[in-house]
Amino acid sequence: xxxxxxxxxxxxxxxxxxxxxxxxxxxxxxxxxxxxxxxxxxxxxxxxxxxxxxxxxxxxxxxxxxxxxxxxxxxxxxxxxxxxxxxxxxxxxxxxxxxxxxxxxxxxxxxxxxxxxxxxxxxxxxxxxxxxxxxxxxxxxxxxxxxxxxxxxxxxxxxxxxxxxxxxxxxxxxxxxxxxxxxxxxxxxxxxxxxxxxxxxxxxxxxxxxxxxxxxxxxxxxxxxxxxxxxxxxxxxxxxxxxxxxxxxxxxxxxxxxxxxxxxxxxxxxxxxxxxxxxxxxxxxxxxxxxxxxxxxxxxxxxxxxxxxxxxxxxxxxxxxxxxxxxxxxxxxx
Amino acid sequence: xxxxxxxxxxxxxxxxxxxxxxxxxxxxxxxxxxxxxxxxxxxxxxxxxxxxxxxxxxxxxxxxxxxxxxxxxxxxxxxxxxxxxxxxxxxxxxxxxxxxxxxxxxxxxxxxxxxxxxxxxxxxxxx
Numbered sequence: 076x077x078x079x080x081x082x083x084x085x086x087x088x089x090x091x092x093x094x095x096x097x098x099x100x101x102x103x104x105x106x107x108x109x110x111x112x113x114x115x116x117x118x119x120x121x122x123x124x125x126x127x128x129x130x131x132x133x134x135x136x137x138x139x140x141x142x143x144x145x146x147x148x149x150x151x152x153x154x155x156x157x158x159x160x161x162x163x164x165x166x167x168x169x170x171x172x173x174x175x176x177x178x179x180x181x182x183x184x185x186x187x188x189x190x191x192x193x194x195x196x197x198x199x200x201x202x203x204x205x206x207x208x209x210x211x212x213x214x215x216x217x218x219x220x221x222x223x224x225x226x227x228x229x230x231x232x233x234x235x236x237x238x239x240x241x242x243x244x245x246x247x248x249x250x251x252x253x254x255x256x257x258x259x260x261x262x263x264x265x266x267x268x269x270x271x272x273x274x275x276x277x278x279x280x281x282x283x284x285x286x287x288x289x290x291x292x293x294x295x296x297x298x299x300x301x302x303x304x305x306x307x308x309x310x311x312x313x314x315x316x317x318x319x320x321x322x323x324x325x326x327x328x329x330x331x332x333x334x335x336x337x338x339x340x341x342x343x344x345x346x347x348x349x350x351x352x353x354x355x356x357x358x359x360x361x362x363x364x365x366x367x368x369x370x371x372x373x374x375x376x377x378x379x380x381x382x383x384x385x386x387x388x389x390x391x392x393x394x395x396x397x398x399x400x401x402x403x404x405x406x407x408x409x
Numbered sequence: 410x411x412x413x414x415x416x417x418x419x420x421x422x423x424x425x426x427x428x429x430x431x432x433x434x435x436x437x438x439x440x441x442x443x444x445x446x447x448x449x450x451x452x453x454x455x456x457x458x459x460x461x462x463x464x465x466x467x468x469x470x471x472x473x474x475x476x477x478x479x480x481x482x483x484x485x486x487x488x489x490x491x492x493x494x495x496x497x498x499x500x501x502x503x504x505x506x507x508x509x510x511x512x513x514x515x516x517x518x519x520x521x522x523x524x525x526x527x528x529x530x531x532x533x534x535x536x
Binding site for chain 1 (some may be wrong): 489
């Protein structure tokens with residue numbers, strides 16, 4: 076029976092303060108009734124091992140005691156899916172970009188340090204950033220849960236306030252018009268000012284570019300014209316097709332690749348500013364080249380993000396085309 | 410050989426969900442006569458409604474705090490036992506819940522009858 080006493084004592088610790096003795100007396104009575112019944116059936120006193128089995132079946136003392144407490148939760152089942160969703164969004168849109176930027180800043184500030192150390196510094200910062208973000212989200216949802224329990228504000232809603240359903244594949248006409256106007260303006264400006272290897276040639280400031288510039292000139296001109304053509308097509312048929320989504324991806328890919336190359340191409344041949352010594356100008360030119368080079372990782376990341384979004388669009392358009400085809404086949408089969 | 414339609418875990422979860430509400434009804438019904446916890450558990454078990462002590466005792470306390478049960482400590486066979494029985498409010502609640510239960514039972518039977526008429530004999534036989 077010593078085991079029973081130990082079991083009851085362990086349960087007592089976790090029971091609600093005002094009801095400890097009452098609950099314990101009832102549990103104790105139930106255990107003794109069960110033991111008594113078994114002993115009567117067996118015709119002998121129960122062994123310690125048998126009592127041990129019996130108590131084990133009743134469950135861990137902490138869990139047994141917790142059943143006597145009201146059910147409570149920090150974030151309940153109504154809020155939990157939203158909580159997890161927000162955590163994922165915060166992770167993807169805040170923690171991850173934060174770490175990428177932190178890594179880049181570390182590289183820029185300490186270009187001589189090795190990549191392993193930069194990664195280690197980013198990794199150790201990641202825990203703090205992720206912990207603070209997760210704790211903040213958890214705190215906000217706990218407050219929402221508590222407020223909801225008292226005010227039931229979630230029940231106060233109106234179907235008319237729900238967002239309007241939009242066709243994700245539709246291309247707003249205003250977007251196409253803006254693209255055409257901006258594209259034409261860009262192409263005109265580009266032809267007028269960017270063709271010359273000396274885009275700025277004034278009495279106080281001169282900038283000359285290296286011969287490699289000609290590739291960028293023709294490259295961006297081609298992309299600009301292609302985008303105008305695509306926008307005209309989109310204006311006429313304002314819904315994404317696989318072909319047009321692919322064209323947009325190729326255009327963005329080419330633009331991104333060209334821009335990344337531009338940052339690495341040592342494009343500035345010379346800079347001249349009136350009343351500034353040539354040696355000083357050389358320093359300025361070197362500094363400009365350096366900082367242009369440092370922007371390369373950011374440009375690369377932005378280009379990759381744009382291309383990934385474009386590819387995702389192609390996949391979705393293909394999936395929808397597949398569904399439309401299947402529906403069409405089903406209708407014609409009827 | 411075809412795979413079973415439902416896994417045993419899924420069945421167990423759904424069975425527990427189905428029984429949860431019925432257990433309250435069974436406890437209230439069983440306590441129309443005075444009983445203490447252990448004998449109540451035995452009575453329910455004898456009628457095919459197994460309930461473990463960690464569910465039963467907190468449930469009894471909750472029903473008592475809601476005014477549906479009344480309890481008293483009394484000595485029996487040289488041991489102090491807590492005897493429960495239905496309170497007047499509990500009697501009314503039991504009557505209301507039984508009407509509700511009958512309605513659910515009737516509705517389910519109606520649905521099953523409709524399904525039975527609209528289903529081929531092969532499906533009903535489980536082929």
